[in-house]
Amino acid sequence: MLRFILTRASLVVPTFLGIMLLSFVLIRLVPGDPIEVRMGERGITPERHAQLLHQFGLDRPLWQQFASYVGQVAQGDLGVSIITKSPVIKEFAALFPATLELGLSAILFAIVFGLPAGIVAAVRRGSAFDHGLMGISLTGYSMPIFWWGLLLILLFSVQLGWTPVSGRLSAMYFVEPKTGFLLIDALMSDEKGAFRSALRHLILPTIVLGTIPLAVIARMTRSSMLEVLNEDYIRTARAKGLGVFRVVGLHALRNALIPVVTVIGLQVGTLLGGAILTETIFSWPGIGSWLVESINRRDYPVLQGGILLVASLVMLVNLAVDLLYGVLNPRIRR
Amino acid sequence: MLVKNLIPLAAGALVAMAIAGGASAATLVYCSEGSPENFNPQINTTGTSFDAAFHVYNRLVEFERGSTKVVPGLAESWTVSEDGKTFTFKLRRGVKYQSSNTFKPTRDFNADDVLFSINRQWKADHPYHKVSGGSYDYFGDMDMPKLLKSVEKVDPYTVKVELNEAEAPFIANLAMDFATILSAEYGDVLMKAGTPEKMDQEPIGTGPFRFVSYQKDSMIRFQAFDQHWNGKPPLDGLVYSITKDPAVRYAKLKAGECHVMPYPNPADLPKMREDKDITVLSQEGLNIGYLAFNVQKKPFDDKRVRQALNMAIDKKAIVDAVYLGAGVAAINPIPPTLWSYNTSIRDYVFDPAKAKALLAEAGFPNGFETDLWAMPVQRPYNPNAQRIAEMMQADLAKVGVKAKIVSFEWGEYRKRAQAGEHQMAQLGWTGDNGDPDNFMYVLLGCAAARPGGSNIAKWCHKPFDDLLVAAKRTPDVAKRTGLYEEAQKIFKEEAPWFTIAHSVVFKPIRKEVVDFRISPFGRHQFDGVRLN
Numbered sequence: 040m041l042r043f044i045l046t047r048a049s050l051v052v053p054t055f056l057g058i059m060l061l062s063f064v065l066i067r068l069v070p071g072d073p074i075e076v077r078m079g080e081r082g083i084t085p086e087r088h089a090q091l092l093h094q095f096g097l098d099r100p101l102w103q104q105f106a107s108y109v110g111q112v113a114q115g116d117l118g119v120s121i122i123t124k125s126p127v128i129k130e131f132a133a134l135f136p137a138t139l140e141l142g143l144s145a146i147l148f149a150i151v152f153g154l155p156a157g158i159v160a161a162v163r164r165g166s167a168f169d170h171g172l173m174g175i176s177l178t179g180y181s182m183p184i185f186w187w188g189l190l191l192i193l194l195f196s197v198q199l200g201w202t203p204v205s206g207r208l209s210a211m212y213f214v215e216p217k218t219g220f221l222l223i224d225a226l227m228s229d230e231k232g233a234f235r236s237a238l239r240h241l242i243l244p245t246i247v248l249g250t251i252p253l254a255v256i257a258r259m260t261r262s263s264m265l266e267v268l269n270e271d272y273i274r275t276a277r278a279k280g281l282g283v284f285r286v287v288g289l290h291a292l293r294n295a296l297i298p299v300v301t302v303i304g305l306q307v308g309t310l311l312g313g314a315i316l317t318e319t320i321f322s323w324p325g326i327g328s329w330l331v332e333s334i335n336r337r338d339y340p341v342l343q344g345g346i347l348l349v350a351s352l353v354m355l356v357n358l359a360v361d362l363l364y365g366v367l368n369p370r371i372r373r
Numbered sequence: 374m375l376v377k378n379l380i381p382l383a384a385g386a387l388v389a390m391a392i393a394g395g396a397s398a399a400t401l402v403y404c405s406e407g408s409p410e411n412f413n414p415q416i417n418t419t420g421t422s423f424d425a426a427f428h429v430y431n432r433l434v435e436f437e438r439g440s441t442k443v444v445p446g447l448a449e450s451w452t453v454s455e456d457g458k459t460f461t462f463k464l465r466r467g468v469k470y471q472s473s474n475t476f477k478p479t480r481d482f483n484a485d486d487v488l489f490s491i492n493r494q495w496k497a498d499h500p501y502h503k504v505s506g507g508s509y510d511y512f513g514d515m516d517m518p519k520l521l522k523s524v525e526k527v528d529p530y531t532v533k534v535e536l537n538e539a540e541a542p543f544i545a546n547l548a549m550d551f552a553t554i555l556s557a558e559y560g561d562v563l564m565k566a567g568t569p570e571k572m573d574q575e576p577i578g579t580g581p582f583r584f585v586s587y588q589k590d591s592m593i594r595f596q597a598f599d600q601h602w603n604g605k606p607p608l609d610g611l612v613y614s615i616t617k618d619p620a621v622r623y624a625k626l627k628a629g630e631c632h633v634m635p636y637p638n639p640a641d642l643p644k645m646r647e648d649k650d651i652t653v654l655s656q657e658g659l660n661i662g663y664l665a666f667n668v669q670k671k672p673f674d675d676k677r678v679r680q681a682l683n684m685a686i687d688k689k690a691i692v693d694a695v696y697l698g699a700g701v702a703a704i705n706p707i708p709p710t711l712w713s714y715n716t717s718i719r720d721y722v723f724d725p726a727k728a729k730a731l732l733a734e735a736g737f738p739n740g741f742e743t744d745l746w747a748m749p750v751q752r753p754y755n756p757n758a759q760r761i762a763e764m765m766q767a768d769l770a771k772v773g774v775k776a777k778i779v780s781f782e783w784g785e786y787r788k789r790a791q792a793g794e795h796q797m798a799q800l801g802w803t804g805d806n807g808d809p810d811n812f813m814y815v816l817l818g819c820a821a822a823r824p825g826g827s828n829i830a831k832w833c834h835k836p837f838d839d840l841l842v843a844a845k846r847t848p849d850v851a852k853r854t855g856l857y858e859e860a861q862k863i864f865k866e867e868a869p870w871f872t873i874a875h876s877v878v879f880k881p882i883r884k885e886v887v888d889f890r891i892s893p894f895g896r897h898q899f900d901g902v903r904l905n
Binding site for chain 2: 070071072075076077078080081082084085087091094122123124125130133134137189192193196197200203204205206207208209210213216319320321322323324325328329332
């Protein structure tokens with residue numbers, strides 16, 4: 040097990056460097072620099088342009104910029120935003136809890152509904168429920184997030200008035216961010232009703248962001264369960280006269296979960312991608328819209344730092360998923 | 374005068390609140406379009422950031438709400454010397470600064486604050502000059518370093534500014550966001566505490582609203598400043614709910630989650646107008662979209678060619694098809710909302726036959742080949758330059774002119790156009806200070822016709838330029854109006870541009886919002902606004 044962890048961990052370093060290089064080069068391939076992008080019709084004199092480039096160290100050869108960037112990162116410094124002048128790590132720390140809260144809530148939603156739906160569909164293979172579920176999940180999977188989000192807003196927020204349109208909290212409440220997780224902060228604050236407001240604000244974004252993972256998890260669970268249910272040992276268990284719940288819930292599900300857990304792990308990447316759109320639609324103050332804006336503004340340090348942090352998280356989650364296999368299936372542990 | 378106006382307003386708001394049963398304090402929610410860079414307009418360049426800091430501060434002079442007229446602000450009055458080079462400001466007494474958890478002011482506003490605010494941007498050795506990146510783009514863009522000779526404190530309530538040359542629009546410059554007055558005392562406190570950058574993040578000013586909190590990409594909160602020199606504003610609270618997507622802003626407005634929204638989708642406007650809870654305000658923007666002919670390149674050095682092309686393009690079709698009701702055809706190089714706009718000038722009439730004849734007279738009976746530059750981005754004055762270029766191309770083809778559409782990345786586009794690499798290029802302008810000089814001298818003056826200058830027609834016409842320079846030299850508005858009106862006549866006759874349109878700005882607001890006025894400068898101002 041230890042060797043397994045070490046092998047996996049040793050792969051992290053080159054991946055890390057690769058991501059750094061990629062994010063560093065890609066943003067610089069986009070035409071325009073951070074200075075020019077900010078200027079309006081008036082433009083900027085070449086002298087002033089050069090002066091500002093120099094100030095941000097952008098006038099040095101690319102390899103030098105990269106080398107000093109790597110050195111900086113090695114010391115745990117991700118630099119300072121060109122636009123807001125505040126440290127990238129500080130901005131990330133302020134915004135990431137919002138993304139995490141939404142992401143966790145979405146994946147929870149996807150698991151809670153996707154897993155049972157997939158199991159039932161597998162057990163009742165060929166039934167109307169099975170066909171219905173597969174149809175719906177295919178629809179959910181192919182739903183453009185932007186359209187889906189606006190549709191839900193128009194129906195539930197504007198027409199029915201059940202949920203708020205966007206944001207994380209009603210303007211009526213003022214909750215001091217302590218943990219950054221608004222549900223927790225609201226619970227801890229003295230503001231009555233803030234928790235309920237935060238929860239209500241979370242509903243639609245959760246559904247929108249959780250739809251694709253929900254569809255994937257339901258489908259994966261179903262096919263994995265079907266495979267396992269056809270195994271000899273399940274037939275044996277049934278022949279021994281075990282109840283349906285014991286057969287499906289204990290013997291089949293545990294083995295069927297391995298590919299499902301893999302898929303859930305992979306969904307983390309999808310979630311972060313989806314979060315960018317979901318956050319934009321719901322004015323959710325997370326890292327998604329922060330990163331998009333950094334591209335528009337050519338805010339190199341923010342984009343590089345942001346991508347690096349997000350990529351590190353995805354790598355960590357995947358590592359955790361690998362380790363989870365061992366817990367689910369003792370054979371892998373050996 | 375403003376005080377007089379505000380007192381009944383505030384009283385009215387109080388009565389309204391009492392009628393409403395003392396319901397929660399009047400808080401207006403504004404669905405703003407993005408997060409500010411910081412809260413100091415001196416170091417900002419975007420409207421979003423200016424909006425976020427606007428209410429916290431005052432300036433020496435202010436633009437009257439909803440107009441380009443300059444009125445007294447922190448300066449009660451001012452005098453200009455005979456030669457137009459010396460401005461003496463009498464400062465308002467008893468003006469209080471806001472306080473916060475970290476700062477409690479011990480003195481009122483005085484001349485030291487004015488010097489602090491100007492010198493921070495002007496003097497490289499000022500202790501705050503390099504704080505927060507030290508980039509004062511607007512101060513530089515308005516040519517302040519070149520213009521200013523000295524800024525002196527005569528006594529605690531008098532400041533004398535000397536300029537290197539007479540510049541009438543200087544007063545209007547001082548009403549711009551970059552001329553915000555900070556607190557020198559707050560500066561000292563922060564410097565001693567070793568956190569000078571907080572000045573730009575936790576703002577303290579003399580304005581009508583006090584900054585309370587900011588959560589990036591989420592919300593900015595303000596509270597009415599009770600001790601504001603002009604009286605407490607009618608609203609008790611002001612919240613900017615940051616909502617980047619226009620469709621979502623609209624949904625929030627409909628659901629009553631915000632009261633005012635900027636930048637609606639043009640396609641949503643008809644629906645908004647039908648909504649009984651929403652009023653759509655509109656105003657012609659302080660901007661101009663145009664097609665410039667590079668007069669330093671053939672065949673555009675010939676006035677007849679420029680005039681012919683003015684007749685060959687169907688302006689109405691462009692405004693109808695591309696601006697979709699959110700634009701008005703432009704005749705002059707300045708928008709109709711600006712003082713000195715010459716209403717007597719008639720535009721060239723769309724007449725391809727006459728255009729062809731004029732081209733033949735100029736020696737191009739079969740037309741010619743040219744490029745036609747189109748911006749790659751959407752701008753306030755031009756929603757779709759590519760589409761406009763295609764329509765122009767089709768019209769020009771009818772008189773034998775073969776135009777090839779060219780485009781570059783935005784930064785590159787601007788740079789090359791300013792270098793004069795084009796024959797015909799689209800561009801535009803949004804006004805900074807509500808002075809005609811800010812359009813005409815900047816975009817059509819001889820000084821800006823140099824390579825790299827913002828006069829992309831590269832048109833330097835002495836009789837026209839003389840008028841502009843004369844208008845710069847005199848502070849007398851009536852005299853200046855006459856000069857600019859004359860200049861507009863020359864402009865139309867010489868036709869260095871095909872003026873396309875001024876965009877119309879729309880502001881959807883909820884019915885309960887009273888007395889919201891659209892700012893010609895694109896600011897969103899709430900200090901006189903009430904809620905029913």
